Amino acid sequence: MFALVDGNNFYVSCERVFRPSLVGRPVIVLSNNDGCAIARSNEAKALGVRMGHPWFQCKDFERDHGLVALSANFALYGDMSERMMVVASSYAPRQEIYSIDESFLDFTGVPGDLVVMCRDMRARILQWVGIPCGVGIGPTKTLAKLANYISKTTERKPGSYPQKLGQVCHLGAISQDELHAVFAATDVGEVWGVGKRIGAQLREGGVSTVLDLVRLDASTVRRHFSVVLEKTVRELQGTQCIEVDDQPAPKQQIMVSRSFGHAVTKGRDLATAITEYTSRAAEKLRGQGSAAGAIVVFIRTSPFRKDDPQYSATVTVPLLRPTADSALLATSAIAGLRGIYKAGFKYAKAGVMLVDLQSTDMQQGELDFDALETPPGHDREVDQGVSGSALTCHQSGQRGRAKLMSAMDAVNGRYGRGSLKLAGAGLEIDRKGWAMKQERRTPQYTTCWGDIAVVRA
């Protein structure tokens, strides 16, 4: 059996831990630049705020309904996530951290009543971390995911499902008839793996509930749709097709991109931003022990500003050799930027992507042909005896850079991100024109000494 544990309205719940006055009120958390809603309390959902709802379109709720909107505080959410994951992990032999607020637990071989254990886990996470969770249990990950949805819906809209399926919902512990009733009452679009497109296609073919989907023949689904949806159907039927992955492989690509707080027109500002993003991407790269073979740079105007001239460009810059060196990567990125930048446009967003990633301990050795050139006055035959040193010399240079990078990471780890950075990433004053807008950010209560909460007697 598998369980999916996830924090309810996670970002909002994190904020409520430190501002209990927000409990019971409509609250949303906004994306970067305070652009749109990315988390909503149940009260905010009830008001009709959608996921991804642009803030400027729902601002009126602030005045009319007391909606509280906060800027995203990812330092806080990341830290709260870790705390929640640690508690959850103590309940099962294996855990897959699936996203910032969700983890799968694999209970294979664990004796005892899972519902009782999961209720205990839920209570402990609530008490120790302060985050309310929903737990779904099922014989496959897809069913656990569905169970989790049902547990939430039972809480949020009483009467949708039997009350016993609230908070902790175990789809493997109810009768076949009950299970089918649950399937029949659930829209096919709620299934993990069925998105907007596939959902519409299914409905067109008369498959509108989970029950309709479960009753399809899996191999027919493969022919009409894809192997992906076939797996989904089999998982709903109770056959495990998707494993719990508790040792995720290193990422195959690393992206850092941001929309700007204000439109950017100067190449110089774009260069500052690209340098900063590259630097951040390189930190992530080193964090997973990889080196990049190429860097992709992109810039674009805002597709929402239809009256402005539009421009969007991407360039891939191959690197001479794979590297995780921030400075080398930034130099290449800027070279790429020079190739695609055009003056006269209002840029809204830029980003970099590190690709062709490989492990640093698997790196190809190489001969440095420059060092192998026979210097004048030397006998080639004689010098060949020392040709191995060219390689050694080159590699020791690389090791020096690697040490520099780990020193940089250590300083930033201890004194905070950005304490030590590339000159090209600019000072605060250089970023004024385009830095991200975060007008409603709460303190970093758990990760910054200066922001720690004070209890008054």
Next chain:
DNA sequence: TCTGGGGTCCTAGGACCC
């Protein structure tokens, strides 16, 4: 004025190989 930032997997089609 104002619209996020990441990722993964699969498939189809083209280039190229023998």
Next chain:
DNA sequence: TCTGGGGTCCTAGGACCC
């Protein structure tokens, strides 16, 4: 009349997830 039969690798694009 009639023009093989496999393969692999790469890329772009689509679909999904949070």
